[in-house]
Amino acid sequence: MQDELSLNPSDEVPAVEQPAEHGPRWIFFGSDGLRAGWSAVLFLVIVVGIGRIVTLVVRAFVHGHRPDPSAPVSPAKALMAEVVSMLVVLVASWIMARIERRRLAVYGYAGRAKLSRFLFGCVWGFVALSGLVAVLWKTHLLAFDAGYLHGFTAWKYAAAWLLVFIFTGLFEESLLRGYLQYTLTRGIGFWWGALLMSILFGAILGSNKGESPVGLFAAGAVGLVLCISLWYTGSLWWAIGFHAAWDWGQSFFYGTSDSGMVARGHLLSEHPTGPLLWSGGPTGPEGSLYIVPLLLIMALAMWLWWRRRGVTTPYRQDV
Numbered sequence: 001m002q003d004e005l006s007l008n009p010s011d012e013v014p015a016v017e018q019p020a021e022h023g024p025r026w027i028f029f030g031s032d033g034l035r036a037g038w039s040a041v042l043f044l045v046i047v048v049g050i051g052r053i054v055t056l057v058v059r060a061f062v063h064g065h066r067p068d069p070s071a072p073v074s075p076a077k078a079l080m081a082e083v084v085s086m087l088v089v090l091v092a093s094w095i096m097a098r099i100e101r102r103r104l105a106v107y108g109y110a111g112r113a114k115l116s117r118f119l120f121g122c123v124w125g126f127v128a129l130s131g132l133v134a135v136l137w138k139t140h141l142l143a144f145d146a147g148y149l150h151g152f153t154a155w156k157y158a159a160a161w162l163l164v165f166i167f168t169g170l171f172e173e174s175l176l177r178g179y180l181q182y183t184l185t186r187g188i189g190f191w192w193g194a195l196l197m198s199i200l201f202g203a204i205l206g207s208n209k210g211e212s213p214v215g216l217f218a219a220g221a222v223g224l225v226l227c228i229s230l231w232y233t234g235s236l237w238w239a240i241g242f243h244a245a246w247d248w249g250q251s252f253f254y255g256t257s258d259s260g261m262v263a264r265g266h267l268l269s270e271h272p273t274g275p276l277l278w279s280g281g282p283t284g285p286e287g288s289l290y291i292v293p294l295l296l297i298m299a300l301a302m303w304l305w306w307r308r309r310g311v312t313t314p315y316r317q318d319v
Helices: 024-028 036-061 075-100 114-138 151-177 179-188 190-207 213-233 237-253 291-308
Strands: 142-144 270-272
Touching (some): 036 179, 075 151, 075 179, 114 142, 114 213, 114 291, 151 179, 151 190, 151 213, 151 237, 190 213, 213 237, 213 291
Antiparallel strands (some): 142 270
16 A cells, blocks of 8 residues: 555655855856956056066166156156056056957957047047136136247147157056956946046055145046046047046146146146135146036036937947
């Protein structure tokens, strides 16, 4: 006789699903390869490592006294520093691209209309800075002095500083909104990554002599606003152009301090007047509280511009 307590096959207890095994590989690798956090750390280690090697090599061949940080910076020395820094970041990005089996272009160098976006970024960078300088001048927080350069000398320094700041834009945008922004996007999301990198940029500039709390906030906030262009266009080219023209306008054209740095050879000459919080003082226009409404206007204008033109595809990993 069949046991009355036997179970019908349809009444069998379902098997308990076993949890996925989380071994050492799971800590370092996910479904899309090396996890974002480890990738970012490895990238920074490579950047620092290559940077240290380059510094040791330069010191072995170039001897001289340590320059005065408050002295005006020459375009030749600035260009050398920016080119080397850009190459360090580019090599580190290329190494990570090989490790992750991705194209180097996906780290912000892809997208359409690269040249036109770069040029439009240059135009709006100079226009935005000029608006800020105009407000400071009209509110008697900035006073212009006698002209500084003329003729061929002015054109020579204009071209030299433009080249310097193009490499500055390439270096800083590639470092903060290139590989790292791409990697943090796949780890914690685009805007959380953008916020983290903007805070990091402000913290890095804290070592600059002449920086102020408002200037550090502005540096981070400008970076966050520039991420709007990356979000909509999928590339760094607009931000690189804006960054280059903003710095060129400060250092060469208007002759103001740029995050505490004073350039050797500038077209105009000025000095801040009035309260430090409003004039910017030794930090330059970026240290003025007037930059806050400017950044809000910029963010709104950028959002309206790209939305109106139908650019609605946000930044993705496959841009």
